[in-house]
Amino acid sequence: MAAERRIDFTADRARYRQLADILRDAITAGEYRPGDPLPAEQTLAQTYEIGVDTVRDGLAILRAEGLIETEHGRRSRVRAAMKRAALTMAPGARAMARMPTEAERRRLGLSEGVPILVVTSPRGHVSLYPADRYELRGE
Amino acid sequence: MAAERRIDFTADRARYRQLADILRDAITAGEYRPGDPLPAEQTLAQTYEIGVDTVRDGLAILRAEGLIETEHGRRSRVRAAMKRAALTMAPGARAMARMPTEAERRRLGLSEGVPILVVTSPRGHVSLYPADRYELRGE
DNA sequence: ACTGATTTGTACGTATGTATC
DNA sequence: CGATACATACGTACAAATCAG
Numbered sequence: 043m044a045a046e047r048r049i050d051f052t053a054d055r056a057r058y059r060q061l062a063d064i065l066r067d068a069i070t071a072g073e074y075r076p077g078d079p080l081p082a083e084q085t086l087a088q089t090y091e092i093g094v095d096t097v098r099d100g101l102a103i104l105r106a107e108g109l110i111e112t113e114h115g116r117r118s119r120v121r122a123a124m125k126r127a128a129l130t131m132a133p134g135a136r137a138m139a140r141m142p143t144e145a146e147r148r149r150l151g152l153s154e155g156v157p158i159l160v161v162t163s164p165r166g167h168v169s170l171y172p173a174d175r176y177e178l179r180g181e
Numbered sequence: 182m183a184a185e186r187r188i189d190f191t192a193d194r195a196r197y198r199q200l201a202d203i204l205r206d207a208i209t210a211g212e213y214r215p216g217d218p219l220p221a222e223q224t225l226a227q228t229y230e231i232g233v234d235t236v237r238d239g240l241a242i243l244r245a246e247g248l249i250e251t252e253h254g255r256r257s258r259v260r261a262a263m264k265r266a267a268l269t270m271a272p273g274a275r276a277m278a279r280m281p282t283e284a285e286r287r288r289l290g291l292s293e294g295v296p297i298l299v300v301t302s303p304r305g306h307v308s309l310y311p312a313d314r315y316e317l318r319g320e
Numbered sequence: 321a322c323t324g325a326t327t328t329g330t331a332c333g334t335a336t337g338t339a340t341c
Numbered sequence: 342c343g344a345t346a347c348a349t350a351c352g353t354a355c356a357a358a359t360c361a362g
Contacts (some may be wrong), residue, residue, distance in 0.1 A: 056349060059283070082327060093351050095248065098328090102293040106245055108280045108292070115327055115358030126277060131270050131319030138265060139278035139296045141246045143205065144198070155243070157278045157296035157312065173278040173296065178317055180270030194328060221346060237347090253347055254339035302332050 049090050057092050061100035064090075069109060069120055071097035080110065108155030108174065121153065126177040134164035137178055146170070188229050196231050198222035200239035203229075208248060208259055215261035219249065247313065249293030260292065265316040276317055285309070 047064050049057050068074055080136065081089065086097045101118055104110045112118040131137060139157045146158065150172055157173040186203050188196050207213055220228065225236045240257055243249045251257040269278060278296045281289065285297065289311055296312040 058349080062283070071259075075295065079244075084327080095352085096350060099349085100249055103283060106280060107282055112285060112328070113358080114329060115360080117327070128275075131317065133319045135319040136267075136316055137276075138316040141294050141296065143246055155280050159278060169244060177275055177277040178270065179276075180272045180274040180319060199331080214353075234333085235331060238330085251347075252339085254341080254345080256346070 049092060057090075058096045058099035059103065061086070061090060061097060062090065062103040065100065065104060066107075067111060068166050069104075074120045076120050079117035079119050082117050105154045108153070113152045124174050126175055128179045129159070129161065129171065129176050130181045131161075132164060132181065136162045139173060142170075188231060196229075197235045197238035198230060198288075199211065200225070200231065200236060201242040204239065204243060205246075205248060208243075209219035213259045215259050218258050221256050244293045247292070250292045263313050265314055267318045268298070268310065268315050269318050269320045270302065271303060271320065275301045278312060281309075 045165045047067075049060050053060065055063075065074075065080065074080060080086070080101075083094050083101070086092075086100075087094045090097075096143075101110065101112065103111060105118075109121060110118045111121045116180070129137075138160050140160065142152060142156075142158045146152075147154070147156075150158070150170065152158070152172050152174075159171040159173050159176055159178065161169045161171065161178075163169075186206075188199050188203075190196070192199065203218075204213075204219065213219060219225070219240075222233050222236045222240070225231075225239075226233045229236075240249065240251065244251060244257075248260060249257045250260045268276075278298050279299065281291060281295075281297045285291075286293070286295075289297070289309065291297070291311050291313075298310040298312050298315055298317065299309065299319075300308045302308075
């Protein structure tokens with residue numbers, strides 16, 4: 043499972059960041075594919091000879107990047123890139139992106155690391171869209 | 182400093198989430214204004230009678246929401262909402278938002294909890310913009 | 321439906337390092 | 342320089358969700 047790369051205990055870079063780097067590279071290299079579970083936290087801790095807390099910090103980075111998804115009691119899985127539906131930007135419409143609050147996240151059913159698109163129509167009407175399922179288009 | 186609200190130790194909601202709720206509300210209510218430092222982690226821990234780790238977990242939520250900003254050795258501060266420059270969406274241009282990787286974050290000088298706008302021109306040229314400093318406009 | 325094993329969530333503690341004040 | 346404050350990393354314990362049989 044690609045434990046070739048190891049944590050450099052003397053490096054300046056924090057161990058949990060090194061772990062995130064290793065796993066991120068493994069994911070982008072296709073070693074773990076969308077939907078695949080990562081090894082359990084305990085397993086990662088043993089494999090890389092670091093504490094479980096350190097593993098959790100590393101996974102938190104990838105979660106915040108929207109790369110993986112974790113549910114209680116299940117191993118973290120690689121998030122699938124979703125097809126994005128197009129939102130057409132009418133002349134005069136504005137759009138910005140920001141992170142949702144926890145309440146918004148629950149309400150929209152978003153996983154961590156997914157921003158929201160805040161679209162304001164020319165008339166001032168505001169709508170929220172999950173940024174992993176929508177993209178904007180100039181018309 | 183608004184320790185009126187206290188943590189409910191019997192509640193279902195995790196203590197660190199309750200702390201995040203309390204501080205988020207205080208910020209949006211204007212008790213802490215942009216640039217203001219929050220109390221130190223130790224202080225929050227004593228005030229709300231919870232462990233420092235629990236406080237850190239709560240602050241991490243607000244950081245991930247882009248509400249506060251933390252630098253090593255300094256107290257967390259409320260992030261100032263920046264004025265967003267307008268990016269005009271040409272017909273045929275596309276834009277999506279996602280979280281940056283750690284490397285992108287450093288390269289663009291972004292603080293945590295700030296998404297990036299990925300704009301693809303009609304010709305296929307891709308540009309990245311910090312979502313806290315840019316917004317999109319239909320032309 | 322139940323049980324036990326696995327796995328993540330929450331919360332606490334401690335220690336040391338390092339940046340800021 | 343000392344004091345304050347956050348960063349990293351280890352450990353423990355128990356709760357809660359999921360999974361395998």
